[in-house]
Amino acid sequence: MIRTIKKRFEFAIHLAKANLTAKQFIFLAAVLVGISVTAAVIVLKTFAHKVFEIATYLSSKLHLGFVNGLLPIIGILLTVLVVKKLLGGSIEKGTSQILYAVAKKAGIVPRKQMYAQIMTSSLTVGLGGSAGLESPIVITGAAFGSNFAQQYRLGYKERTLLIGCGVAAGIAAAFKAPIAGVLFAIEVLLVDVSIAAFTPIMISAATGAILSAIILDDTILLTFNSENSFNYKNVPYYVGLGLLTGFVSVFYMRNFQRVERVFGLIRWKPYKKALIGSSLLAVLIFVFPPLFGEGYEGIRLLSADKAALLLEGTLFESWENNKFAILIFVGLILFTKVFATGLTIGSGGNGGNFAPSLFMGSYTGFLFAKLINVLGIQSLPIGNFTIVGMAGILSGVFHAPLTAIFLIAEITGGYDLIVPLMMVSSISLAVAKRFEKHSLDVKNLAKKGQVFTGNKDSNILTTIDLNSLIIPDEMVLKPDENLQRLVEYVSHSSQSIFAVTNHEKELIGLIYFDDIREIIFSNFKVKYTKVQEIMKPVLYSVQNDESMAAVMNKFDLTGLAYLPVLYKKQYKGFISKSIALEAYRDRLKALTID
Numbered sequence: 001m002i003r004t005i006k007k008r009f010e011f012a013i014h015l016a017k018a019n020l021t022a023k024q025f026i027f028l029a030a031v032l033v034g035i036s037v038t039a040a041v042i043v044l045k046t047f048a049h050k051v052f053e054i055a056t057y058l059s060s061k062l063h064l065g066f067v068n069g070l071l072p073i074i075g076i077l078l079t080v081l082v083v084k085k086l087l088g089g090s091i092e093k094g095t096s097q098i099l100y101a102v103a104k105k106a107g108i109v110p111r112k113q114m115y116a117q118i119m120t121s122s123l124t125v126g127l128g129g130s131a132g133l134e135s136p137i138v139i140t141g142a143a144f145g146s147n148f149a150q151q152y153r154l155g156y157k158e159r160t161l162l163i164g165c166g167v168a169a170g171i172a173a174a175f176k177a178p179i180a181g182v183l184f185a186i187e188v189l190l191v192d193v194s195i196a197a198f199t200p201i202m203i204s205a206a207t208g209a210i211l212s213a214i215i216l217d218d219t220i221l222l223t224f225n226s227e228n229s230f231n232y233k234n235v236p237y238y239v240g241l242g243l244l245t246g247f248v249s250v251f252y253m254r255n256f257q258r259v260e261r262v263f264g265l266i267r268w269k270p271y272k273k274a275l276i277g278s279s280l281l282a283v284l285i286f287v288f289p290p291l292f293g294e295g296y297e298g299i300r301l302l303s304a305d306k307a308a309l310l311l312e313g314t315l316f317e318s319w320e321n322n323k324f325a326i327l328i329f330v331g332l333i334l335f336t337k338v339f340a341t342g343l344t345i346g347s348g349g350n351g352g353n354f355a356p357s358l359f360m361g362s363y364t365g366f367l368f369a370k371l372i373n374v375l376g377i378q379s380l381p382i383g384n385f386t387i388v389g390m391a392g393i394l395s396g397v398f399h400a401p402l403t404a405i406f407l408i409a410e411i412t413g414g415y416d417l418i419v420p421l422m423m424v425s426s427i428s429l430a431v432a433k434r435f436e437k438h439s440l441d442v443k444n445l446a447k448k449g450q451v452f453t454g455n456k457d458s459n460i461l462t463t464i465d466l467n468s469l470i471i472p473d474e475m476v477l478k479p480d481e482n483l484q485r486l487v488e489y490v491s492h493s494s495q496s497i498f499a500v501t502n503h504e505k506e507l508i509g510l511i512y513f514d515d516i517r518e519i520i521f522s523n524f525k526v527k528y529t530k531v532q533e534i535m536k537p538v539l540y541s542v543q544n545d546e547s548m549a550a551v552m553n554k555f556d557l558t559g560l561a562y563l564p565v566l567y568k569k570q571y572k573g574f575i576s577k578s579i580a581l582e583a584y585r586d587r588l589k590a591l592t593i594d
Helices: 002-019 022-060 066-086 096-104 113-124 134-151 156-175 178-189 195-215 232-265 270-287 296-303 307-311 323-346 354-374 382-398 401-411 418-435 443-447 456-462 484-490 523-528 548-558 577-591
Strands: 497-501 507-512 562-567 570-576
Touching (some): 022 113, 022 134, 022 156, 022 195, 066 270, 096 156, 096 443, 113 134, 134 156, 134 354, 156 178, 156 195, 156 401, 178 401, 232 323, 232 354, 232 382, 270 323, 296 307, 296 354, 296 382, 307 323, 323 354, 354 382, 382 401, 382 418, 401 418, 456 548, 484 523, 497 570, 507 562, 548 562, 548 577, 570 577
Antiparallel strands (some): 497 507
16 A cells, blocks of 8 residues: 555656646755655654653653663664664765765765664664764755655756755754754755755755644754843953854864774774773763753753753762852863764764754853853853854854854744854854864865865866866877887877876876977988987876866966876876866856756
8 A cells, every 4th residue: 555655646746747847846846855854853853852751750760870871872782783784784974975975976865865864863862872863864854855856857956956955954844943954055065056046945944844843842852042132241252152162163073083083993893892882972971961862951951051950860969059060060061072972973873963063062152151150250141152152163063154143043033142143153163264174074075075165166176087087198109219100190180298108108208299390390300319319207297086176276387288197107198178177167067056
């Protein structure tokens, strides 16, 4: 019966495609992708919330504090089991894979990502792993969009646009924040989108936000109201918070990658790595229970200035009336969060850095404002600084200030804090970019030249394969031969540069047509002049695995029209600047999403 319904549904969509204009069908696809992604969000968020409620009940009511540490071990081990038995032994984590798919795979996201992220992240984060569900949601949304486009034979532009629709719907549904969903899709993933492409992305985001608002309870999502409106007298303190969140963002990015790198270098079997990593995580969660899961409940408590409640049921419960002890406790949680998230993901669990960024931001904002208040320097609104701090870290870690600003504005139900949000987000971004040129998800891919960044030229060049532009050389000379063969070839060819190689096919010199112009009309010189006598040394060359951005830089620096291409030391052919520019123009036209 399910198969019959599926066939009828697919037939209806094919029928709609045949009768609607291309733009109308994209609008329909945006709605369908939005509905699919929102369903995934509802399942993930509901499951994670119910597990959190059960764990809280067992810990506080039945005094079984060890449960909070035990559940993440079970969750990460189950995640590894699912990956090994059901997902082919591997799963790609983080939104960087979407960036890579857009840049290098023509927007093709593997079909298994439509369910793999839901299965694994629900086990990891749902059972208490200290990570977020938003990155898996974003990947799931991108997979829905990409595979819908593949299913109904849409082109690259439409496929990429529907990836953006899925991403926007996921963020919008997870926070009931449609504007933030649209901005995240465009600011982080689809940096080369024209204004005209906003409409389907907005449709998907609105669909996700509406369905989420109807089905999900506010207690499941991160929602609250700001404490006070903006007071201009607090501007210096918001500037200070912006600087602090920028440095904390850098601290988070570097240490998260450090932990991940350590686990990547360890050659243990997956289950052993998962057991040891999750056991270390369990110890951290047992000592600091707010590290359990996404940690949104702790954010709500801090925004209400109820940090003392975080100590209930912990080893530090007796200190809940000591203001400085509370500050130390919050500071320790802030410091250990990055290691808890690194252990969660590095040991084999699946999750993302979106929720941890919000977590770190709220704890940073609370700690900053509360310390100033306790020291009697100024009376700052704790809730406002807790909320604005989230935008600071989110902006610093993801290099996405607009997403950070509007996300926090939407989940607080108003724009009273828009000015401090703008201040803190922009300052944090400036500090973070001073030390980390690329965001957390982009950094590793950008090093390899495999991903879209904010530079449009680099984005287009990233999609061009150098090897497809190599001009095979029919005339390759040896240093000890005369010019007879070359002159015969020149008489019926327009080629102006020729390679000289040794017997190992290594490039050892170049001959330019201008160098033989006077010789070719003298039979004597042609017969008795050796190639090695007139060849020029190779000053500039290109390796076949270099990025096109690097190749174009060499053209600009040298002023040459041709550059020889080598594989290690062996000569492969030439690349022409004019052909490279023509390829750039073709890709620019193909990649413009309008």
